[in-house]
Amino acid sequence: MTNYDEIDFSPLTALADGEVVTHSRVRDITLPSGKVIALITLDNGRDHTRPNTLGPATLTELGATLASLKARAAAGEIQAVGITGKQYILAAGADLSDITRVGSKDNARLVAQLGHKVLGSLGELGVPSFAFVNGLALGGGLEIALNSTYRTVDASAAAIALPEVFLGIIPGWGGAYLLPNLIGIENALEVVISNPLKQNRMLKPQQAYDYGIFDAIFPAATYLESSLAWADGVLTGAVKVERKNEPGKIERLTKWPIAIKVARGMLESKIGTVPRSPYAALELLDKAKGGTKAEGFAREDEALADLVTGDQFAASMYAFDLVQKRAKRPVGAPDKTLAKKVTKVGIIGAGLMASQFALLFVRKLQVPVLITDLDQARVDKGVAYIHDEIGKLEAKGRLDADAANKLRALVTGTTDKSLYADCDFVIEAVFEEVGVKQAVFGEIEKIVAEDAILATNTSSLSVEEIGSKLEHPERLVGFHFFNPVAVMPLIEVVKTPTTTDAALSTAFVVAKGLGKNAVLTADAPGFVVNRLLAKVMGEAARAVYEGTPVADVEKAFAPLGLPMGPFQLIDLVGWKVAAHVQDTMVHAFPDRFYANENFHRLAELPEVVEKDKGGRVTGFSKAAEKALKGHVGSAPASADTILRRVQDGLATEIKLMLDEGVVPEVEDIDLCLILGAGWPFIDGGASPYLDREGASERAFGDTFHHPPIRGIGA
Numbered sequence: 062m063t064n065y066d067e068i069d070f071s072p073l074t075a076l077a078d079g080e081v082v083t084h085s086r087v088r089d090i091t092l093p094s095g096k097v098i099a100l101i102t103l104d105n106g107r108d109h110t111r112p113n114t115l116g117p118a119t120l121t122e123l124g125a126t127l128a129s130l131k132a133r134a135a136a137g138e139i140q141a142v143g144i145t146g147k148q149y150i151l152a153a154g155a156d157l158s159d160i161t162r163v164g165s166k167d168n169a170r171l172v173a174q175l176g177h178k179v180l181g182s183l184g185e186l187g188v189p190s191f192a193f194v195n196g197l198a199l200g201g202g203l204e205i206a207l208n209s210t211y212r213t214v215d216a217s218a219a220a221i222a223l224p225e226v227f228l229g230i231i232p233g234w235g236g237a238y239l240l241p242n243l244i245g246i247e248n249a250l251e252v253v254i255s256n257p258l259k260q261n262r263m264l265k266p267q268q269a270y271d272y273g274i275f276d277a278i279f280p281a282a283t284y285l286e287s288s289l290a291w292a293d294g295v296l297t298g299a300v301k302v303e304r305k306n307e308p309g310k311i312e313r314l315t316k317w318p319i320a321i322k323v324a325r326g327m328l329e330s331k332i333g334t335v336p337r338s339p340y341a342a343l344e345l346l347d348k349a350k351g352g353t354k355a356e357g358f359a360r361e362d363e364a365l366a367d368l369v370t371g372d373q374f375a376a377s378m379y380a381f382d383l384v385q386k387r388a389k390r391p392v393g394a395p396d397k398t399l400a401k402k403v404t405k406v407g408i409i410g411a412g413l414m415a416s417q418f419a420l421l422f423v424r425k426l427q428v429p430v431l432i433t434d435l436d437q438a439r440v441d442k443g444v445a446y447i448h449d450e451i452g453k454l455e456a457k458g459r460l461d462a463d464a465a466n467k468l469r470a471l472v473t474g475t476t477d478k479s480l481y482a483d484c485d486f487v488i489e490a491v492f493e494e495v496g497v498k499q500a501v502f503g504e505i506e507k508i509v510a511e512d513a514i515l516a517t518n519t520s521s522l523s524v525e526e527i528g529s530k531l532e533h534p535e536r537l538v539g540f541h542f543f544n545p546v547a548v549m550p551l552i553e554v555v556k557t558p559t560t561t562d563a564a565l566s567t568a569f570v571v572a573k574g575l576g577k578n579a580v581l582t583a584d585a586p587g588f589v590v591n592r593l594l595a596k597v598m599g600e601a602a603r604a605v606y607e608g609t610p611v612a613d614v615e616k617a618f619a620p621l622g623l624p625m626g627p628f629q630l631i632d633l634v635g636w637k638v639a640a641h642v643q644d645t646m647v648h649a650f651p652d653r654f655y656a657n658e659n660f661h662r663l664a665e666l667p668e669v670v671e672k673d674k675g676g677r678v679t680g681f682s683k684a685a686e687k688a689l690k691g692h693v694g695s696a697p698a699s700a701d702t703i704l705r706r707v708q709d710g711l712a713t714e715i716k717l718m719l720d721e722g723v724v725p726e727v728e729d730i731d732l733c734l735i736l737g738a739g740w741p742f743i744d745g746g747a748s749p750y751l752d753r754e755g756a757s758e759r760a761f762g763d764t765f766h767h768p769p770i771r772g773i774g775a
Contacts (some may be wrong), residue, residue: 592714
């Protein structure tokens with residue numbers, strides 16, 4: 062087994078250049094029993110907006126601190142060691158900017174080994190160690206706790222997670238071995254694999270405690286005091302620590318292999334076999350059922366070194382940077398001081414989409430929201446839906462009774478459009494047809510104040526054309542949400558040639574207030590996401606109408622790594638909507654987009670596709686087969702042909718969008734696809750993937766990135 066004490070970690074010194082070091086500050090605390098605990102507080106000296114991270118210099122300092130405490134424990138000076146963090150934060154894990162600079166597979170392995178050496182020593186001090194998780198604990202931050210003998214958590218901690226699989230790697234500092242042996246295989250699969258793949262879902266402290274990750278949970282007001290008193294009880298024997306979820310022999314022999322097999326099947330059906338990190342994590346969790354901790358750590362060393370130097374991690378880091386930095390500072394957004402203050406929101410329409418808007422606006426902005434429709438019955442139905450959804454949030458404990466009542470009181474519905482007079486921001490959610498949208502805006506413009514902002518949620522129509530009959534088209538802005546409205550984090554903010562900076566600025570400020578990421582796009586057909594998804598859906602339709610079975614087409618698209626196949630996506634957005642988007646794109650670019658009258662034939666049917674239990678499309682329904690009879694060719698395309706056509710088509714379209722100035726840079730297209738279409742982090746969006754696959758070279762003789770975004774290999 063690896064002896065970490067014999068390893069030369071000096072090659073990592075170069076990675077520590079510019080590292081914001083998280084220091085290990087120690088103070089002795091005498092507990093009520095007279096026993097002494099040496100308490101380490103991790104603190105990088107920055108405010109709470111810059112979390113503690115664990116780079117090489119930080120780990121080296123922590124290692125030296127723990128070594129000196131081990132000596133003090135041996136001398137009988139201390140009876141325990143505690144570790145906690147600065148206010149609100151234990152640690153957000155490894156410093157990812159360091160890891161991306163490792164330069165070689167050997168250095169990547171050293172990063173894993175240094176983490177194991179230092180964090181692993183928390184369990185080998187000769188006295189018990191206590192992790193007091195007083196706030197955010199992600200990745201290596203949570204692994205600090207897992208390597209300790211005992212753990213408590215602050216009930217108000219922001220988030221607890223092992224998010225590594227989301228980023229294309231694995232928990233590499235003990236998490237993959239220690240966690241399943243602490244909380245059982247099924248819970249560990251949830252934390253290590255399922256949650257990261259659900260848009261990087263985090264655990265609340267209570268959930269983490271219920272899983273058995275923590276031995277005790279205490280309220281924020283007395284957290285450290287209560288944790289120290291509890292630790293004293295453990296040291297004196299007054300407190301007995303029970304771990305009900307710790308796996309026994311029967312679980313290891315029977316439940317463990319079954320859980321791994323089920324998880325593997327779920328992964329293959331949900332994400333295909335292209336992403337490497339979930340399967341590497343699954344392998345580590347499987348092997349964690351036996352063997353020693355040292356063997357488990359050695360396996361993590363190799364897995365992490367392998368993944369950190371690969372293409373998927375490099376692409377993930379590019380995507381991570383887009384979401385963490387670029388999304389928070391939208392390119393092209395005017396100065397926020399130009400934004401009009403929004404004190405009341407108007408929503409034209411009371412259908413499902415309009416009602417979802419109303420719920421989001423009232424929850425996030427906490428201002429009066431008015432919805433209208435053609436008749437009172439529709440209005441009443443919309444208001445009832447909103448009140449019902451607020452009731453569900455109250456039942457789940459996410460709103461207290463007062464807050465819920467306040468929100469209900471802020472939502473009003475009417476057929477009297479004169480009540481829009483004092484609205485500052487009015488958005489339409491009516492039928493996707495230019496004439497309809499022009500008519501409703503024409504009516505509203507006469508009622509609202511001259512500086513009120515008008516917004517259209519069109520998914521592919523020309524915003525300029527929608528506003529062409531307005532007296533003040535300069536106040537109209539595109540504000541395109543994605544479904545489901547509450548969940549999808551992207552809003553495409555669309556600028557026409559006449560849109561004012563005040564209207565744009567208001568749109569960006571409102572989007573931020575709604576908790577969404579906004580990306581600025583020009584007023585071009587389909588904007589960004591729908592233009593590219595129309596390319597994907599069109600190529601899928603082309604293959605089917607040539608004679609390729611639906612299931613084969615879905616499989617051909619699997620290497621793209623999208624959260625769902627093209628026909629599953631069409632079924633989700635609705636066949637009528639898909640047909641409309643395809644028509645719009647074909648009308649705009651007849652030589653590059655594929656549409657077919659079959660789209661409209663299928664759009665008339667109540668059921669178009671058949672699906673398996675996982676929601677995957679397996680074929681057309683009998684009614685669809687009947688409708689298509691005589692309208693489908695007999696020359697099926699191979700999977701390679703289909704994939705190459707969609708890759709080359711996407712590369713061509715993205716290059717044209719950049720040439721046309723639809724967005725400022727390719728990074729904005731990737732950001733839109735990640736946030737609005739669920740394009741996987743491991744691809745980094747579309748452009749790094751298309752570069753790696755050679756599609757960029759085939760389409761326009763160059764690459765989007767210079768050099769292409771690749772891993773560093775062996």
